[in-house]
Amino acid sequence: MFNLKYPDGAALKKLLYGSIKPLSEVPMKVDQSSLTIRALSPDKNIMVDIYIPSTAFETYDVTSDTLVTGDRDEFLKAVRRGTKKDVVNLRYEDGADTIHYSLINTKTGAERAYRIKVLDFGKELIQSLELDLPVKAQIATEDLKKLVSDARLIGEELELRYSGGKLIATSTSEGKEFSEVLEQDKPLISLTSSEDEASAKYDVDLLKSVAPSLEIADTASLEFGSGYPLKIELRGDDGSRITVWVAPRA
Numbered sequence: 089m090f091n092l093k094y095p096d097g098a099a100l101k102k103l104l105y106g107s108i109k110p111l112s113e114v115p116m117k118v119d120q121s122s123l124t125i126r127a128l129s130p131d132k133n134i135m136v137d138i139y140i141p142s143t144a145f146e147t148y149d150v151t152s153d154t155l156v157t158g159d160r161d162e163f164l165k166a167v168r169r170g171t172k173k174d175v176v177n178l179r180y181e182d183g184a185d186t187i188h189y190s191l192i193n194t195k196t197g198a199e200r201a202y203r204i205k206v207l208d209f210g211k212e213l214i215q216s217l218e219l220d221l222p223v224k225a226q227i228a229t230e231d232l233k234k235l236v237s238d239a240r241l242i243g244e245e246l247e248l249r250y251s252g253g254k255l256i257a258t259s260t261s262e263g264k265e266f267s268e269v270l271e272q273d274k275p276l277i278s279l280t281s282s283e284d285e286a287s288a289k290y291d292v293d294l295l296k297s298v299a300p301s302l303e304i305a306d307t308a309s310l311e312f313g314s315g316y317p318l319k320i321e322l323r324g325d326d327g328s329r330i331t332v333w334v335a336p337r338a
Contacts, residue, residue: 097170106300
């Protein structure tokens with residue numbers, strides 16, 4: 089059982105709405121230290137890992153570790169209605185067939201209540217990925233969103249290639265090509281690699297689908313390697329973290 093209160097409905101919307109969109113259901117683990125959502129997209133090309141520490145909540149009352157899976161569409165419907173004026177109350181009683189999601193206006197006290205259908209109870213989350221990828225970079229989220237949008241105008245895939253201390257992003261289609269060279273301070277915040285050369289290709293539509301997740305932070309961490317998934321990590325001011333893994337194209 090848990091009873092949680094998050095202080096800002098708009099902030100929680102930024103944290104959850106874009107992140108859970110690629111999923112077909114929302115499996116949660118709530119224990120004494122955090123709320124965690126971790127799942128694969130139906131096609132298994134995206135893994136989403138959301139971590140919200142207990143310290144981010146105004147109220148964090150957890151009587152026992154709880155594993156519960158909610159309906160994704162109903163979760164989205166509730167989350168997207170949050171505003172800055174709302175405190176979010178997320179509540180679940182063991183064995184219940186719904187998760188309670190309430191938005192309480194801090195000025196008027198008015199409450200909008202939603203019930204999210206429970207699809208499963210007690211199901212363990214999938215294992216997290218632990219990969220030490222060779223190429224690591226930090227980039228402003230606005231620059232990353234623009235990079236993905238520009239590539240999507242040209243082709244179906246984005247190639248990331250590290251060479252000579254530079255990161256080259258390329259997208260091609262018949263008769264057209266988009267290419268951008270990214271370097272330290274131009275516009276990358278940082279760039280390191282344990283290998284001299286590395287390259288991988290990723291589906292642009294998959295990258296576009298996770299773009300809303302970028303709203304929670306001003307900067308994003310990127311990691312990749314030849315033949316490896318792309319890791320995108322974002323950190324919120326309250327200690328929350330979103331990690332998205334995007335599978336490489338063959």
